Amino acid sequence: xxxxxxxxxxxxxxxxxDAWDAYGIHHLRRGxxxxxxxxxxxxFWGTGPGDEILGELSDRRVLDLGxxxxxHAAHLVRAHGAFVDxxxxxxxxxxxxxxxxxxxxxxRLVQADAVEHLRACEPYDVVYSLNAxxxxxxxxxxxxxxxxxxxxxxxxxxxxxxxxxGDGPSSVVTSRPEILxxxxxxxxxxxxxxxxxxxxxxxxxxxxxxxxxxxVLDAPDEDNQASYRVFRATRPVRVSSRPRSSRPPxxxxxxxxxxxxHGPRGLLLGRHRRGTWExxxxxxxxxxxxxxxxxxxxxxxxxxDARPADVRLLGTLLDHVDxxxxxxxxxxxxxxxxxxxxxxxxxxxxxxxxxxDRLPENLFVCSAQGLTAWRPDLPIDHTPAHFTPYGG
Numbered sequence: 001x002x003x004x005x006x007x008x009x010x011x012x013x014x015x016x017x018d019a020w021d022a023y024g025i026h027h028l029r030r031g032x033x034x035x036x037x038x039x040x041x042x043x044f045w046g047t048g049p050g051d052e053i054l055g056e057l058s059d060r061r062v063l064d065l066g067x068x069x070x071x072h073a074a075h076l077v078r079a080h081g082a083f084v085d086x087x088x089x090x091x092x093x094x095x096x097x098x099x100x101x102x103x104x105x106x107x108r109l110v111q112a113d114a115v116e117h118l119r120a121c122e123p124y125d126v127v128y129s130l131n132a133x134x135x136x137x138x139x140x141x142x143x144x145x146x147x148x149x150x151x152x153x154x155x156x157x158x159x160x161x162x163x164x165x166g167d168g169p170s171s172v173v174t175s176r177p178e179i180l181x182x183x184x185x186x187x188x189x190x191x192x193x194x195x196x197x198x199x200x201x202x203x204x205x206x207x208x209x210x211x212x213x214x215x216v217l218d219a220p221d222e223d224n225q226a227s228y229r230v231f232r233a234t235r236p237v238r239v240s241s242r243p244r245s246s247r248p249p250x251x252x253x254x255x256x257x258x259x260x261x262h263g264p265r266g267l268l269l270g271r272h273r274r275g276t277w278e279x280x281x282x283x284x285x286x287x288x289x290x291x292x293x294x295x296x297x298x299x300x301x302x303x304x305d306a307r308p309a310d311v312r313l314l315g316t317l318l319d320h321v322d323x324x325x326x327x328x329x330x331x332x333x334x335x336x337x338x339x340x341x342x343x344x345x346x347x348x349x350x351x352x353x354x355x356x357d358r359l360p361e362n363l364f365v366c367s368a369q370g371l372t373a374w375r376p377d378l379p380i381d382h383t384p385a386h387f388t389p390y391g392g
Contacts, residue, residue, distance in 0.1 A: 009137040012175040012191035016135040017089055019180060019188045024068075024092025026182050037075045042130065042158050042230045043217030051075075053215075053232055055154050057082040060125040063148070065114055065157075066132020070097035070107070077106040085110055085124075087117050118144035125150055129157040131228070134192040138173060138203050146207035146358050149235045151379070155209060156232050158217075160194050166225040169196040173203070197229055208358040209233045210240070238379040239359045241368035244276045248322035256283045257293045257329045258370040259311075261304070261336060265353035268340055269360065269367070270301065272348045276364035279371070280304075280348070281331075294331045302340040302351055310335040315389035317369045328385075330370035 039050035051057070057080035064073040067086035076082045087110045088094050094111040101107055110117060114136055127149055133141065149155055162168050163178060170176070175191040182188065195203075201211045215230040258281035261268040269277045282297040284290065291308035298304050314330040340351035354360060356378060363371070368382035373389070 009140065009175070013136060016190050016192075019190045020088075020135075021090040021092050022188060023180065023182065024090050024094075024096055026184075026186075027069075028092055028096060030184060032183065034069060034071060037071050040072050040075070040128075040130070042156075042215070043228050044131075045217070045220050047220065048215050048217045048230060051080065053156055053230070054126050054128060057126065059083070061085075061122070063087065063121070063124045063127040065118075065127060065129040066135070067097060067109075068093050068130075070101050070109060072130060073107055074101045074104055077104060082106070082126075084108070085121070087112055087114060089113050115140055115144045118148040121148055123148055123150040124153060126154045126156075128155070131158045131160070133157045134159045134194060135190065136193075137175070138193055138195070138200075142203055142207045142209075143358075146209055146235060147355075149209075151235055151237045151357075153235050154232065155234070156230065158228050158230050159200065160192060160226075161197070161216075161229045162225055162227040163194070164219070164224050164226045167194075169194050169199075171196050171199060173199065197231075200229075200231060204231070204233050205361040206352075208235060208239065208354075208360055210236050210361055235358075236361070236379075238381050239363060239368075240361050241363040241365050241380060241382040242276065243321075244272060244274050244364055248324050249326060251324055254324050255327045256366070257281050257290050257297065257331055258367055259294045259298050260314075260330065260332045260370065260374050261298075262332075262356075263353075266355045267353065267359070267371075268302070268351060269354055269363075270340075270348040270352075271350040272364065276362050277360045277367070278348055278364040279367040281367075290329050290331065294333065298333065298336070301343055301346050301348055302338075303343055304336050304338045304340055306333050306336040313390050314370075314373055315387055317366070317373060317385040317387050319365075319369070319383060319385040326366070328366045328370060330373045332374060 042048050062082045062084045064086040067073050067088045070086040073084040073086035077084050083106050085108045097109050175193050177189050178192045180188050180190050211233045213232045217228040219226040258279040280298045280301045284293045291311040294311045295306050312332045317328045319326050342349035365382050368380045369385045373387045
């Protein structure tokens, strides 16, 4: 990720922080008094799902991310007996919340940057956000969100899909200017990440979050083209795997090796052009040892250098795919040099380091089998394979 991107991302988030603080000051000066809410209104028009999309809330630890005046957080405490942390970075919005709900038992009001809070907090059972997620670069926010959600926990959030002028979502991760109107007249410009649902889903899956449903919320006024999407996602207790495709492997490509690189930054995985996340590796070429295969494939796919002496073979995995016996040797690479990067002509790229407790969804079956051979405690589901460990 280039420095220019981060400067642009930081600048966009800084614009948003200033705008929302000005928004809160505007309402403090006007003395705006909002009615109490009886349900969560995800779409601002009284349509769509309510509190029930969050699941069970009684005695659960809940986070309201970008809480504003904290009306919804207070509602969940009173109506459902939840213990809610309501977080907002705006001093003026937090001032509004404290003036109204500062003494409410079960509600904790926190002024903090969202990502900094997520990185420091104890994990939550439920995290929700009403239209605050699009104001933070998802590449900064989503890893922290995934880490702040318990396995089996629920994440719900609203994002803009189409604005009132009919401008639709983007297929790339970038922010764009949007107009934030002020009650009583006036407006301010913010920067928002307005992304296609498929892109949101891919980003969530990359961080181990499984999308369960997407609700469409359209403005009821025919002259208003605004439309929102409500995402409900979970952090699975177990990570899924799937075949790369429905076609069986070619018989001559049935013997391969998978390289496990695990270090301080996590586990190295790349994304195949067909959508699965995979270990570096591939098929054995004639005359190669298995250690030589691991070293060659690692260099060809990622650009990382290793020595055969630094490859420890863990064992052989056998399974059957449409009558073909597939043999995979799992290998642990104990030392290497260089940084992983996309290589010309390779089918796997987008190399990333993942924490073991936040592996992405849709691991390639062979990689999933190799990982559980290495670490049987990893919560990964896959079709069975016969594993024969090597001694020594």
